[in-house]
Amino acid sequence: MDVLLIGGGLAGLAAALDLNARGHRVTLVERKQYPFHKVCGEYVSNEVLPYLRRLGADPAELAPAAITQFVLSSPGGRLLTSPLDLGGFGVSRYLLDDFLYRLAVARGVIFYLKSTVTDVTFDTTADRHTVTLADGRQLGARVVLGTYGKRAALDRQLQRPFFTQRSPYLGVKYHLRLPGFARDVIALHNFSDGYAGISAIEEDKLCFCYLTTRANLKQHGTIPAMEREVLARNPRLREILDAAEVLYPQPEVINEISFAPKQPVEQHVLMVGDAAGLITPLCGNGMAMALHGAALAAAATHEFLVGHTSRARLESNYAWAWQAQFGARLRVGRAVQRLFGGPVLSELVVGGLRHWPAAVRALMRRTHGQPF
Numbered sequence: 073m074d075v076l077l078i079g080g081g082l083a084g085l086a087a088a089l090d091l092n093a094r095g096h097r098v099t100l101v102e103r104k105q106y107p108f109h110k111v112c113g114e115y116v117s118n119e120v121l122p123y124l125r126r127l128g129a130d131p132a133e134l135a136p137a138a139i140t141q142f143v144l145s146s147p148g149g150r151l152l153t154s155p156l157d158l159g160g161f162g163v164s165r166y167l168l169d170d171f172l173y174r175l176a177v178a179r180g181v182i183f184y185l186k187s188t189v190t191d192v193t194f195d196t197t198a199d200r201h202t203v204t205l206a207d208g209r210q211l212g213a214r215v216v217l218g219t220y221g222k223r224a225a226l227d228r229q230l231q232r233p234f235f236t237q238r239s240p241y242l243g244v245k246y247h248l249r250l251p252g253f254a255r256d257v258i259a260l261h262n263f264s265d266g267y268a269g270i271s272a273i274e275e276d277k278l279c280f281c282y283l284t285t286r287a288n289l290k291q292h293g294t295i296p297a298m299e300r301e302v303l304a305r306n307p308r309l310r311e312i313l314d315a316a317e318v319l320y321p322q323p324e325v326i327n328e329i330s331f332a333p334k335q336p337v338e339q340h341v342l343m344v345g346d347a348a349g350l351i352t353p354l355c356g357n358g359m360a361m362a363l364h365g366a367a368l369a370a371a372a373t374h375e376f377l378v379g380h381t382s383r384a385r386l387e388s389n390y391a392w393a394w395q396a397q398f399g400a401r402l403r404v405g406r407a408v409q410r411l412f413g414g415p416v417l418s419e420l421v422v423g424g425l426r427h428w429p430a431a432v433r434a435l436m437r438r439t440h441g442q443p444f
Contacts, residue, residue: 073097073182074377076203076213078189079220081110081165083345083362083369085172087217088181089127090370096377099182099211101189101203107170110221111243111326113269113353114279115139115258117160117360119441123367129175136163137272142436143259146422147415149307154429158440160258160356162273164247184211189226192216194340199383201340215373215386218343219366222350223328230339234332241329243353244295245281248316253278258356261308262418264288268309269353277319280312283329283353295323331406336394337387344369348394352405357440361398364444368393397441404438 075091077084080102088098116131124130140159144152177183184205191204201216220226227235248270258271266284273279282303292298304310329350336348345362369390376386 073099073211073213075099075215075217075373076101076201076211077217077219078192078203078226078341079218079224079345079347080104080106080173080183080185081169081219081221081345081362082172082359083347083366084217084219085169085176086123086127086129086363086366087219087344087370087373088176089129089172089179090366091373092176092179092181093127094370094374096374097182099184099213100176101184101187101205101211103186103188105185106173107166109245109320109324110165110169111245111281111324112165112279112359113271113281113356114164114273115160115162115269115271115356115359116363117357117440118158119443120360120363122443123363127175129172131161131163131168131171134163134167134171135274136161137255137274139256139258139271141254141257143257144422144425145259145261145306145308146419147262147264147306148419150419150422150426151308152422152426154433154436156258157433157436158443160360162258162271162279164273164277164279167274189220191229192226192339192341214377216341217369217373218338218341218347219345220347222326222346223330224347230341232334232338234330234334237330237332239328239330239332240285240287241283241331242286242289243281243283243326243329245279245324247273247319248278248280248312249276249319250278250312250316259308260356261306261312262422263303263306263309264415266302267353268303269356270312278316280316281353286327295325331402331409333402336391340383340387342369342373342387342390349398349402351398351402351439352409357401360441361401364397364441365394367444368397401439401441408439 074096255272268282372390
């Protein structure tokens, strides 16, 4: 085959559709069966719309929520509001990923579902990869893209430095119904050692997703207890937790969320989306970055597959393009994250930004891209 993708999230599915449309034989390995939920804020910047439309995957048919306003609260409940210059849309990963998967199947992309990659090797003489699955099957490919998200056992096999560093962060997500919540708003509510985002998705549902620390959870024992004792100290979050109808009984949870720098190419594997670098969730742009990364990787891979560039040039071109597009966004995101989480500093920052709307919009521009 020409290309094998490891992981079927947004980055993998978009890259599969892109490369398939360019005439290449594409295979994707995904450890789950579609559709499935993921810990994700489920807000997408409108910068991705031209690309999705070029792929023949316009999300409009999913009836997403149109989001045009941003609200930020301090741990004490003080509010800052700002328009979103570019705007975005809200749609669940359960719906969006399944939509892209079905398009890819219909167009001839080969899927290995409920399958896990345990090893990737590269033969320099043959200039090809061999990918080994957990059941022992081996697949060969000229190019391999790592599109498996934030963290996987494969990172250990590839000896990626961030994998050996413990991260204090965990993420929690619910879908809710909450009468009266404005469907054109994405809100970010701060609390001690964390922040929670809430925004509309399809139908009458909301995505409620928050980042906090293992220490917070360990101190209070359970997620419900932590929510009562920590999140609910913010009166805006207390209103949500008291009034919302939770649409599935157990939240989606992910541990060891790392914002440490990663490399976009590892042992000749092109990393895309969160596998290449994770922007802090408070910037609200991870889904758009995954799709944009897919566009960059697909374009670079195509040039190699049609013989216009060498393997070395493929990897250097992609690494350069990735850093040029996302390096500054990730650095700004890490800097912004340091301003929140501590109650005193968060209150000061929100209080100051309330009177400096130009700074708020400038920060948004620094963590978002342009339509592509």
